Amino acid sequence: MSPVLAPGFATADLIVGLTLVEIKNYLDPAPYLQCWLDQALGYVLLDRWNALHVTHVAIYCAAQASILVEPIEQILLVATAGAPSTISQLRAAFHEAMHADLEHAAMWRQRKLFPMPREAVTPPPTP
16 A cells, blocks of 8 residues: 555655655656655655654666665755755645645545535426
């Protein structure tokens, strides 16, 4: 089962131990690597209370049968240009920045799970 980080919004491919793994299948993965690392980092930051205890991110390139594994601290150091923020601070800031989008996704997920009854949409015919 894929870990759901934000219902209706973000689901990671796999968690193995303390590593979040994204599986990609591209013949030439190089142009996409930064985007994939950003995606994985977003998933880590969506785990607001560190429930998954992820310490590393991995990108598995299926076509090449190769894997890139990096510690989150190293990715954050590069992604934040060395700004001294803790992962907890970054998670809180990310959640605040994404709050409206997360709420919107949750609303649509609820609507999909519990659709409005047809009779509530179409008024009954008048006699």
